[in-house]
Amino acid sequence: MKKLTTNQAVIVKGIAGQYYLHRYEPYFEGVAVPRGIFRKKKTIPLPGDLIEYSASGDPDIPYVIEKILPRKNELKRPPLANLDILLITVSASLPVPDFYLVDRLTAYAEILQITPFILLTKTDIDDSNVSEILNNYCPAGFPIYQLGFDNETELLRLKEDIKGEIVAFAGQSGVGKSTYLNLLFGDSLMETGELSNKAGRGKQTTRHIELFPTGISYVADTPGFQTINLAESGITGSQFADGYPEIKRLAAKCRFNNCTHIQEPGCAVLAADPEQIHPERLRRYQFLRGELDSFYDNMY
Ligand SMILES: Nc1nc2c(ncn2[C@@H]2O[C@H](COP(=O)(O)OP(=O)(O)O)[C@@H](O)[C@H]2O)c(=O)[nH]1
Ligand SMILES: [Mg+2]
Numbered sequence: 001m002k003k004l005t006t007n008q009a010v011i012v013k014g015i016a017g018q019y020y021l022h023r024y025e026p027y028f029e030g031v032a033v034p035r036g037i038f039r040k041k042k043t044i045p046l047p048g049d050l051i052e053y054s055a056s057g058d059p060d061i062p063y064v065i066e067k068i069l070p071r072k073n074e075l076k077r078p079p080l081a082n083l084d085i086l087l088i089t090v091s092a093s094l095p096v097p098d099f100y101l102v103d104r105l106t107a108y109a110e111i112l113q114i115t116p117f118i119l120l121t122k123t124d125i126d127d128s129n130v131s132e133i134l135n136n137y138c139p140a141g142f143p144i145y146q147l148g149f150d151n152e153t154e155l156l157r158l159k160e161d162i163k164g165e166i167v168a169f170a171g172q173s174g175v176g177k178s179t180y181l182n183l184l185f186g187d188s189l190m191e192t193g194e195l196s197n198k199a200g201r202g203k204q205t206t207r208h209i210e211l212f213p214t215g216i217s218y219v220a221d222t223p224g225f226q227t228i229n230l231a232e233s234g235i236t237g238s239q240f241a242d243g244y245p246e247i248k249r250l251a252a253k254c255r256f257n258n259c260t261h262i263q264e265p266g267c268a269v270l271a272a273d274p275e276q277i278h279p280e281r282l283r284r285y286q287f288l289r290g291e292l293d294s295f296y297d298n299m300y
């Protein structure tokens, strides 16, 4: 995340037109309403937005959002701006890894300029799948963390690498998202209860996304990334291919510059070694690409 100055903050939550601002350095917390101009322009502030604020003079709502800084990315579902890192959680034991889901999530993240981290959990229970997962995702260059209840070092390395960033968990149910959320931030998540109560303003039934300042980073309390529909997100076939760093690297050498890497002659991706792109990851890419291309073909 960008370093903030003293008139800037992060929106951590918005309820009924009021926005909860936070900054670590120097520490700041406050409630704000946007200037009228946003309403006219139909710009809706989102959690994760970096904003500039000023004092309003109103003791109930002491701040005004003057400006939303340019967004690095904007997610529709869940509604969130400027996500830096997606913590894609995969179990080395049970549940059996859903490689298609991991591929869709990594591609989605890459396309939106979110860094995909692979959190490989339960390595203390079973490490027989570890090398397969590493072989699939190392060629892409994604940071991978081998986590287990016996591996404190790797957890500390992860903690260090998410410092100052806006992060969210993703992955199948049962892989350890809640477990590692607590292992990473447990104590500080308790403390943020105070901020969220203040933000609660009585009974709140509608679903909203909230970023928790964890003392280290901001973590989204979203269950929204257990699945991702690429076509629904408006991602095209060629964008999808660019979501694979190892394909992107090789594609420059394909004979055709619109190569889909499915069956073209002179395709450098099809000709690559298993260390450059894992054969199963390539096969899954081809399946997902075919699915995406036929979705768009059928639309017109
Ligand atoms: N041994 C071991 N168990 C784990 C690990 N991560 C998660 N678990 C267990 O797996 C189960 C599901 O974890 P949970 O965090 O609820 O998964 P979620 O559905 O992704 O939030 C729980 O019983 C956890 O204790 C791990 O690294 N090692
Ligand atoms: Mg959970």
Ligand SMILES: [Zn+2]
Pocket: 251, 254, 255, 259, 260, 261, 262, 264, 266, 267, 268, 269, 270
């Ligand atoms: Zn190709």
